[in-house]
Amino acid sequence: MSAGDVLAELAALREGDLPTHGGRTLAYVYDSGLAGLDELGARAHALASSANGLDPTAFPSLLRMENDLVASAAALVGGTPDTVGSVTSGGTESCLLAVLAAREGRRDVAEPKMVLPTTVHAAFHKAAHLFGVRAVDVPVDPVTFRADPAAMAAAIDENTVLVVASAPSYAHGVVDPVAEIARAASARGVRVHVDACIGGWVLPYLRRAGAAVPPFDFTVPGVTSISVDLHKYAYCPKGVSVLLHADAGLRRGHYFASAGWPGYTMLNTTLQSTRSGGPLAAAWAVVRHVGDAGYERLARDTLAAVTEIRAGVEKVDGLRVLGSPDSTLLALALEGEPGFDLFTVADEMKERGWYVQPQFAHGASPVNLHLTITAANRGGEAAFVADLAASVAAAREAGPVVVGAELEQLIAALDPDRLTPEQFEGLLAGAGLAGGAGLPGRMAPINALLAVAPARLRERLLLEFLGLLYRPPSR
Missing domain, CATH: 3.40.640.10 (Type I PLP-dependent aspartate aminotransferase-like (Major domain))
Structure with missing residues (x-):
């Protein structure tokens, strides 16, 4: 392949990824918003x-x-x-x-x-x-x-x-x-x-x-x-x-x-x-290029963005910020019993061009949505909060995702140390991933299923799924 064709194919592949610039992906990436820095x-x-x-x-x-x-x-x-x-x-x-x-x-x-x-x-x-x-x-x-x-x-x-x-x-x-x-x-x-x-x-x-x-x-x-x-x-x-x-x-x-x-x-x-x-x-x-003064400006922008987004989140009915964050990260949890689930909110946000990261319950920490806020979020706070409120409204209208009793019983009976291929295939089918189908457009049903699985079983299930993803294409 020519160099141009290879780069064109790479660019086409990258179109399916989450955006790494513009402050739309609030996990995994850190964006300064500074022109020319990547170059x-x-x-x-x-x-x-x-x-x-x-x-x-x-x-x-x-x-x-x-x-x-x-x-x-x-x-x-x-x-x-x-x-x-x-x-x-x-x-x-x-x-x-x-x-x-x-x-x-x-x-x-x-x-x-x-x-x-x-x-x-x-x-x-x-x-x-x-x-x-x-x-x-x-x-x-x-x-x-x-x-x-x-x-x-x-x-x-x-x-x-x-x-x-x-x-x-x-x-x-x-x-x-x-x-x-x-x-x-x-x-x-x-x-x-x-x-x-x-x-x-x-x-x-x-x-x-x-x-x-x-x-x-x-x-x-x-x-x-x-x-x-x-x-x-x-x-x-x-x-x-x-x-x-x-x-x-x-x-x-x-x-x-x-x-x-x-x-x-x-x-x-x-x-x-x-x-x-x-x-x-x-x-x-x-x-060397950004320098001390540049990093201070970026930090001030980030702090302003965190402050505005946090204030906006606290006005959205049914949401609260966990703990009392000291830095640039926020965890959004449900307030009371609002009649919707956060996994659906995450899907709705993705429909609107934002990625927020679901985090499963652990100890006293309930299911929540993680936000990594960077300098690139400065100026986009109002748009984020507006889309978050709209996503909550859509999730409330849809109602929470419910894992069926039969599937819950299947999960409860699984031993992560003795998981068989047949049991794993059964769970994939229950999650709508039978026959090696790719990930569905909406992750809420899968996350809801994983949420009812004990942590060790969740680890095993995700490792098995990872093994399915990382296989060379057939020639």
Whole structure:
């Protein structure tokens, strides 16, 4: 195929995706709204995409850019001259490495544990699974959804190698009481990681803009590492994150070296070996171009958008905002028994050109709709709220989706560890996906079905469905 034909086919494929610009997709993407920023990132990416971060002596440009990005992130979150860091492929890798470093820093502990609030990002459960660190889940306050410092402190024991707090949590946008948590962990000699993947680059600017941001960074005694994603509110192309450590000794545990083979001595600072210089260069270019004053302006725009959207949501009959968000994320739940369901609201919003992300019930957190608000939403708040009100009205007229009794009985009888292909096919048929049909235009019936499934069964069902999606086309 010619280059033109290939690019035309790619453009046609992309037409079926959610929009990544214009503030219409309120999850997964972060849009600054700045003209030319994507083009700058793409050009910088192209200049360095063939360079390999595996060996900084071969590609010193990448070493320079990585150190520059680490310095910029550290300066935002109260770093000191001792602060060091690593650029990773994204927030999950940063969180994984924080757990790995903590485990390796306590090799004397045979059965290591980490203490987590139940609102912590799922990346830490992935780390527990991969690295053999037991996750100790601690319930959060059922009203504010913030971690409970006393309960977190009580969960620390002689096998605890790490305590984690969020700034903010993804599900509700609240900042955990980091100071109290770090004080308790530090008293026991335990590391504290702050997952500021979302907030690390925006919370400091929100504070400058007048927002009441709780302390969360290296200025808090006892905080030993912080993750900060640059492809979120630094508005860099995906995927670039920074994992910061208070000093080099704390970082050493996630470095890896192997001379036990006849090739080169392999040295890795992250989970990856070969690392394209493209994302690193793109982030470096964007951060330098936007600059400190530019990021403050973007944060002020985002804060204004959050404030207006939140005020508008609270005027929509039947909706409320969960907790008391400290940042740029909102979770919208039902108020009372309004006679509609949020899964239908999400479908109606999509009909109107918006994507809002359904979140299933967990503990004290009910089913809700997640909104990630960015600078690109500034100026579009009224349109969003108007379409949200119209979507609620349409959902109320349609009535809530009801999972049939027969299907509920089938779900109740399923064992996620013994799920058979026949049982899975039966559920697909019940959801209208029999015969390998693609996803329907409306997701409410499927989400309603998943909502009545226990969490472990939901995991298994979605993994099986993922397996169906990721199959090569027939030739």
